Amino acid sequence: MNLGNTTAHELAAMYRNHETTVTQVIEAAFDGIEDRDADIGAFLHTRRADALAEAGRTDASFARSEEMPPLTGIPVAIKDNMNLRGMRTTCGSKILEDYVPTFTSTAVERLLRAGAIVLGKTNMDEFAMGSSTENSAFHPTRNPHSRDRVPGGSSGGSAASVAAGMAVLALGSDTGGSIRQPAAFSGVVGMKPTYGRVSRYGLVAFASSLDQIGPFSKTVRESAELLETISGFDPLDSTSAKMDRPDWVASLDKPIEGLRVGVPREYFVDGVDRQVQSKVEAGVARLEELGCRIEDVSLPHTSYAVATYYLIATAEASSNLARYDGVRYGYRASGGPSLRDMYRQTRKDGFGKEVKRRILLGTYALSAGYYDAYYLKAQKVRTLILDDFRKAFGQVDVIVTPTTPTTAFKLDEKVDDPLSMYLSDIFTITCNLAGLPGISVPCGTSSEGLPVGMQLIGNHFREDTILSAAHQFEMAGGFKS
Numbered sequence: 001m002n003l004g005n006t007t008a009h010e011l012a013a014m015y016r017n018h019e020t021t022v023t024q025v026i027e028a029a030f031d032g033i034e035d036r037d038a039d040i041g042a043f044l045h046t047r048r049a050d051a052l053a054e055a056g057r058t059d060a061s062f063a064r065s066e067e068m069p070p071l072t073g074i075p076v077a078i079k080d081n082m083n084l085r086g087m088r089t090t091c092g093s094k095i096l097e098d099y100v101p102t103f104t105s106t107a108v109e110r111l112l113r114a115g116a117i118v119l120g121k122t123n124m125d126e127f128a129m130g131s132s133t134e135n136s137a138f139h140p141t142r143n144p145h146s147r148d149r150v151p152g153g154s155s156g157g158s159a160a161s162v163a164a165g166m167a168v169l170a171l172g173s174d175t176g177g178s179i180r181q182p183a184a185f186s187g188v189v190g191m192k193p194t195y196g197r198v199s200r201y202g203l204v205a206f207a208s209s210l211d212q213i214g215p216f217s218k219t220v221r222e223s224a225e226l227l228e229t230i231s232g233f234d235p236l237d238s239t240s241a242k243m244d245r246p247d248w249v250a251s252l253d254k255p256i257e258g259l260r261v262g263v264p265r266e267y268f269v270d271g272v273d274r275q276v277q278s279k280v281e282a283g284v285a286r287l288e289e290l291g292c293r294i295e296d297v298s299l300p301h302t303s304y305a306v307a308t309y310y311l312i313a314t315a316e317a318s319s320n321l322a323r324y325d326g327v328r329y330g331y332r333a334s335g336g337p338s339l340r341d342m343y344r345q346t347r348k349d350g351f352g353k354e355v356k357r358r359i360l361l362g363t364y365a366l367s368a369g370y371y372d373a374y375y376l377k378a379q380k381v382r383t384l385i386l387d388d389f390r391k392a393f394g395q396v397d398v399i400v401t402p403t404t405p406t407t408a409f410k411l412d413e414k415v416d417d418p419l420s421m422y423l424s425d426i427f428t429i430t431c432n433l434a435g436l437p438g439i440s441v442p443c444g445t446s447s448e449g450l451p452v453g454m455q456l457i458g459n460h461f462r463e464d465t466i467l468s469a470a471h472q473f474e475m476a477g478g479f480k481s
């Protein structure tokens with residue numbers, strides 16, 4: 001059985017009709033990983049024995065009952081910065097190489113409760129810092145559409161696992177674009193929910209005011225299902241929102257005729273690849289054919305977003321990563337005459353180049369004398385960016401942009417040029433700064449056969465609007481434009 005084109009609801013129907021068993025599907029999933037992952041490198045570690053034991057138990061309960069939770073028997077991959085009790089969470093870092101958490105993150109716990117079967121943990125840029133998955137301390141991941149290209153990052157392993165048909169669904173995290181950008185590069189659907197929608201409990205913190213967990217899938221419907229499963233208030237995360245969880249799947253077919261779609265001028269500028277631009281423009285035209293009303297909007301502070309993000313995200317990271325001192329978590333360097341030497345050596349050996357760069361930048365931005373000039377200023381600009389969106393959402397319901405300025409770039413192309421790497425998130429970062437939900441959906445391929453992604457941004461807690469627009473775009477053949 002090839003999981004390549006099978007969706008979660010197709011699998012669910014096959015289980016219900018007893019056309020296949022969960023054990024057969026999970027076995028097929030691991031065979032696929034064995035076949036293809038040596039080339040792609042999407043997974044860091046897998047859990048064949050545990051997953052098959054769970055599959056066996058699921059088959060036994062299928063024999064007894066017809067009523068099963070929604071994701072029963074669906075093979076899922078998890079980015080390696082979310083805890084699953086008893087399995088390593090490395091976060092793509094040497095410093096956590098042997099860290100085995102004693103608790104499960106809320107998002108993963110909810111997946112398990114919904115019956116999903118976790119295949120393993122996926123590769124990522126170290127501490128989710130990067131846009132290509134080349135910053136993993138272990139190995140890079142390759143783009144399933146073109147092996148000499150990156151899958152995007154930092155959730156590149158999760159994106160590639162779904163794109164290559166090794167997992168049916170996957171979870172990633174998005175701080176500045178790490179779900180949507182790899183989804184665009186790998187030709188799958190990826191969504192960052194509204195900040196506060198999904199609990200961050202058990203997600204290794206990078207930049208706490210920006211981090212959100214979200215789904216990867218081949219179709220919009222599956223992302224809606226997965227998001228419904230993992231979202232909702234959690235007393236263990238003080239920033240999780242006390243909001244009712246709507247039935248997103250039911251609202252997918254809500255008519256989008258008359259929906260006001262804003263196209264921000266600032267996102268269709270020089271520097272955006274011509275093919276990306278024309279595919280996204282074709283996507284906008286398709287939305288218009290579906291009855292949406294297209295309008296120009298302006299988000300004038302967009303050009304400050306990357307700079308603002310790299311001050312706020314690095315500042316938060318420098319504080320969050322202070323806990324990796326060789327005492328409380330993970331790797332500890334041996335020897336050294338003093339405690340201070342041990343700290344220093346542990347962090348020197350344990351963190352990679354990009355993580356060190358971020359810690360230095362963040363510590364600098366927060367230090368006395370620079371705090372007002374950098375960190376405080378960045379917070380003010382963050383408010384201006386949020387205000388831009390507030391104004392735009394007074395005028396329209398959805399904002400459409402390219403997800404990324406280019407298609408997937410080559411491995412090694414940007415590793416020595418951090419600034420150009422940072423710029424690949426230029427269109428996704430604003431959503432995180434403003435806390436808004438955004439989804440990337442495929443909208444065709446370039447002449448080289450590389451996927452192009454279109455981003456739909458919604459107002460706070462209006463995941464329903466972007467999901468239904470994206471779903472109807474997909475149903476109208478928009479993914480293949």
Ligand code: GLN
Pocket residue numbers: 128129130131153154173174175176177178179206313425
């Ligand atoms: N590429 C961005 C960064 O390196 C975003 C990463 C993310 O969303 N985790 O910070």
